[in-house]
Amino acid sequence: MARLIANTPCAGLLPKTIGSVSLSEVDAGVVTLVAPFNGQQKAVSDALKSAIGVGFVAPNRCVGTSPRVMWCGMGQALVMGVDCPDLPAQCVDHSDAWAIVRIDGAGADAVLARLTPIDLRASVFKKGHTARTLIGHMTGGITRLGAQSFEVMVMRSMAATLVHELVQAAENMDARAGLSA
Amino acid sequence: MGYSALKIFKEGLFGQKGWKPVWRNPEPKAEYDVIIIGGGGHGLSTAYYLAKEHGITNVAVLEKGYLGGGNVGRNTTIVRANYALPGNSEFYSHSLKLWEGMEQDLNYNTMMSQRGVINLFHSDGQRDAFARRGNAMINQGDDAILLDRDGVRDLVPLIDFDNVRFPIYGGLYHPRGGTARHDAVAWGYARGADQRGVDLIQNCEVTGIDIEGGVVKGVQTSRGAIRAKKVAIVVAGRSSQVAEMAGMRLPIESHILQAFVTEGIKPILDQVISFGMGHFYISQSDKGGLVFGGDLDFYASYAARGNLPMMEHVMEAGMTLMPSIAKARVLRSWGGIMDMSSDGSPIIDKTETEGLYLNCGWCYGGFKAVPGSGFSYAHLIAKDMHHEPASQFRLDRFRTGRGLMDEEGTGSQHNLH
């Protein structure tokens, strides 16, 4: 008879504060990957709306706070922070699949600009926008939570690399801040 | 005119006035025995061997631009015979032997430098795959040595053995491999062919191939129609366009391969190093520039220029493998158009049109093949029989699945070889 103890992906690596930015691990709670079957997108959306108050989301969007629904690829979204109702869709438990790191503080966007090729300008990538893209050499997601506040997610097994790259980028930014003109 | 140290001394005394043109600028004749379409390395060596080995000198090489302006003028100059599969093995072995006698044969210094090629491996599995390849090389009569980690360290101290992302387990060392001065190879063959009476015709673009009743009759060019008994296509990245003039559709997709050279620095690297996990290879030219490259840009293209993602990937591979070259500065980058075949190996064959021959599919390995390709192609054109070392380079292997030479084991997708 075993007793299992849980570990988070970034255990022992975070939180950290470097210059003006801070990095912290996010526990998104129960996460379910939802992929509606052919022709079921509306049905799924309606069922979600009535069950958790948020419907299925458009590409590149993240709606709600907790619970929230985050688009995560063609015909797929993550239902986060709540048990997922029965749906005419593929529903897969992803609660343990991701390492999620939050980055806050002045220059957070500049730190991410060292790692991702997407256009992070506030006029283009707004609060509630999410993108599937590259973070360094890792495939993952970036979501804007606020003016200088983002959430970055990659595969759980890459948590150490993600933290390392975010820290390196933040340290470079911090060192630049100390330079004379 | 023969070249020699004495001649250079004489010309030095008399102000270099005596040097003659390395080749003529002939006007196209009305008819030739053989027309070679393409004045790159392979086309020029084909012309040279047609004249030298088979006494066929009523030959024209038609070049759209300038001689040697294709991939022979824009590559990383690596020469080697380290293939695993039958078909490739004997061909590159023969080609390397021709390299070894080239300078005396051509009376032209192509600076063939047998400084050794080392292919690094990063796991037991890769070691065994390289061992298989090395044994195939020795079975073929070529040279191969399986180096362990320390063996590599002794030869290439520049490598960061302690921190490289994919650890160095060892390397397959091919001492007879090396580099050569790429332009000189084209010029040497051009000069040799011209001296034997071959017409090298630049700025002459082929616009059509004349075929009557299944037999080739000649070509249409930007400088008029030219009749020929035999027509040989050897145009690398442009193979599909020229073959289409004869109604052929080839198992070829044209792709970009970038290469890079740094500012000249004092010698630090003696061999040619290939870093498999990083798709990175590097050597240092006699002028001091680090010459290196990586994988294809991967999208079909005729632009002869690349984009940043692959460029950065190549630099990143260099930084993990040998971070001591960090401060060498990239001076120039360029791209060549690679005729990627769907098993990664070449085609030297007849076509369904009588008198029309095809030589293509060299992917990014064409430079080291220049002598062998010309020699075997000339043999096929002259005798209408395959030259033994190139007898596996058949066009029908894709349809039948017989004798595929997929060295990378990546299948029929052209850009994965």
Next chain:
Amino acid sequence: MRIAGKGLNAGGAPVSFSFDGTIYEGREGDTLAAALLANDVRLVGRSFKYHRPRGILTAGSEEPNALVTLGTHAAQDPNIRATTQELYDGLAARSQNAWPSLKRDAMAVNDLMSPFLSAGFYYKTFMWPKSFWEKVYEPIIRRAAGLGAISGVTNEDTYEKAFAHCDVLVIGAGPAGLMAALVAAQAGADVILADEDSRMGGRLLAETYSVDGREGADWAADIVARLMAMDNVRLMTRTTITGAYDQGTFGALERVTHHTAATQAPRECFWRIVAKRSILCAGALERPIAFPNNDRPGIMTAGAVRAYLNRWGVAPGKSVTIFANNDDAHRTAVDLVEAGVKVAGVIDSRADVQALGDYPIFTNGKVVGTKGRLGLESITVQHSGGTRDIRTDCLAMSGGWNPTVHLTCHMNGRPTWNDDILSFVPTDGAIPDMTVAGAARGVFSTHGCLEDGIAAARAVVDTLGLDAVAVDTPSADDSAYRIEPLWQVEGKGRKWLDFQNDVHVKDIKLAAQENFRSVEHMKRYTTQGMATDQGKNSNVAALAVLADATGRGIPETGTTTFRPPYAPVSIAAMGAGAQGHGFAPERHMTSHQATLDRGAPMIEAGLWYRPSYFPKQGETTWLESCNREVGMVRNTVGICDVSTLGKIDIQGPDAAAFLDFVYCNTFSTLKEYRVRYGLMLREDGHVMDDGTTARLGANHYVMTTTTAAAGQVMKHLDWVSQALRPDLDVRFASVTEQWAQFAVAGPKSRDLLNTVLDADIDGESWPFMACGDVSIGGIVGRLFRISFSGEHAYEVSVPARFGASLFRQLCAQAEAMGGGVYGMEALNVLRIEKGFITHSEIHGRVSAFDIGFGRMVSQKKDCIGNAASQRPGLLEAEREQLVGFKPVDKAEKLTAGAHLFVEGADAVRLNDQGYVTSVCHSPTLGHDLALGFLRDGANRHGETVMMVDHLRGVKTLCEVCHPVFFDPDNTRAKETSNG
């Protein structure tokens, strides 16, 4: 010589630096070149081929001569342009390519030999005797190679890369660029203004022009201040746009800390800038004139002389002469006279020109010779009035200005010849969405540049749907640019073109004489334009000389193309972040830490790290540990983390039909809660991957892939579903990261599981190839009764957060039962003993037929690879087929990578019968085993063949056998007892 009170940095604090060990004093704001000239240092380097003395030629990044090395050990940085290197306290520069000293350079003997070292001479000799090239000639040539040296020590500096996005990228911050940026920004566009200089203003910093009635430099400073105050503008100084790429992508190099002593900040940053539009305002570069011995230290471009005088308050000479074919000559004279520097004469090749100030002028003039071994002492002038020698220590020359067209050539655009300015100008549309303004397109007056910058920006913002705010063009000089052709001056002595590579007019003529008439041939034959400046100073003049030598006009002669980068970029900058382990992400299993704690050496499996073996006290070799671990699994029980295998959750009404299409065998017939082995082909009929797939419900499967092919298979499934079978209603998602999965293998595996599962299992409820949910400490997990070892075995998985915890408990239990944890080495032995294949066998060239699974390719249905797998060439008996090998003499060893021959046959290609793919020493059977491929192998079991490994000197006679060596009936894996 410094002129008191002169220069933009007149008030700058003194800065101490050294050159070749001598300490000098410079001034804050100086470049190294300015500071050296201020200290009357003229000799700064040696040329590449002839080691001729070299001085400072320019005041910019195009400098071909004044290249120095900074730093030592890991920080050693060669080929630094003294003309752009900003001075800082303690900067220590060293000259290059000279031995024993810059003044007395032994290799200068090459120059005496030069009559015999003409262009391309090396192609004509060094051929005899054959063996001498590598042994004698090449080593000598290589020793002479290169200018600077790198240390060969592992880099210790930080470099970084970053991305930036904008609406309008303005390249160059001279008068045109400043106005363009201002207009675009005022219209509301997001603007990036980049300039390679430390201070924005371009030529305005080097000239004495006024703009809007004020000093040009002050005017520029005001515009910069206004731009800085706007939050839609990003100013990037010390940033060179290095390349133009597709869809508005640009590469850029920012020299972050080159101007300071070492700091923690990145030394350089390589930017990827994406711009909707770009405006090229890169200005123009002045070209030298090819006259006899035009390369002595002290001879520099006229524009550079003005820059040193006006920006840094430095007179490059005490008695300056000027030689030109255009009006710039006179501006240089006027500025010098103004500053109280003696102008010994202006030699103007034109007839109808007057002096603009108090200095002697020689019309129809030419400089036909110069004197001074290590620095200019005098020149010989021919002019309307005859010939005379003039003593001078600085000659300012101007052959005219070349627009900086380079970036417009990066996408294969060819510039256009313009006869008015006798140079090339950019061709419209050479770079999509790029507009060229100012001197970069041949507009040379200050007023013209300001106006052009405004006009360009107005047009650009219009295409972005923005409205430009009206701005008046500031008042500024608008005098016309007058020039007459002057490419070379006849006379005794070499007329240098490429100062660094030592290419002179005669070399170009020799190339033409030998029929290297095409520009590319000339360039490659003479090395003209291939030095570190990439021909920025010399290409146009060399082209003119070639045109003349071949009797063609310049346009017909052609142009050489300019390739990226515009200025050299360090490998470290473009490869930033990759040093050490940064090259690729690292993937860790949940058992990673526990595995390290147990002292297991890690090996890479793709991006993953997996344990090789788990050494126990007293074990001295990996083989000891491996043998013990194998025995453990065969006799008791072993634990292995197998989480790295790809796991794909597949659901939908058509899930079964989809699997039938992607696998060559059938899955629609698989019962629920059962597992089946599947073989996946590529469309070309060769094996792509294999693995087991479990059916968890009518419309629910979980597929496993090999670790190596997980990504490829996922992409393949996406392809098949989206492109080939959109009619099938199926969805799939990777769950590789969701589950931590462990193999529990061995006779005691069930007993062990029953110590951790909430409810016991037995052989009836969990027969071989069964699967389903289980509960562990109240956590829902999954159990699969599958075996990659041939033993009675399971794979148990739990949500990844519990992986580390379950692993520790499984290991503890296993050890308590006399078993333990095992690594890749043991796993490999176990699978070879059972003849299970991995990517060592399915290496991309094998068909299902080759591995004995030909009948698995169901002909009852279509599937990926079905048609191509039936090509005759993939089904022929003489193909190499999978077999096993045992040494006839059990003591002999086998090696992977060896080839196979008929006994007695020579080990040569023509006799090659096949090869060995996997080898292990089997502690179970007590001898080596091998898997491999042998011609017609399926029909040759029982034969003996010779295994030859030349590389390792091994030659072993082997018996060919079935690939399954151990428990061929699979009774152990299938055991059903409930004990």
Next chain:
Amino acid sequence: MRLPCPLCGDRDRREFYYQGHAVALDRPARDAGDGAWDDYLHNRDNIAGEVRDLWHHEAGCGAWIEVTRNTVTHVVSGARLVRGTAK
């Protein structure tokens, strides 16, 4: 180089995997004969000019897209999702 993903918008080329010409969408019947399969698997028009080729937004949304692109100039003139458009 940037490609217009119909779902994600303009993205850097580095997010995409390239497969080859869109001929791969026209998969022959199993019994179409070796000529048809040879054309499908190996032979290409390999046009110097505008082509339709297949990319996978691997580091993005996972969509396979058909991009219309010029192989000489690299000008991209359009892209569409493969799903639902394949024959």
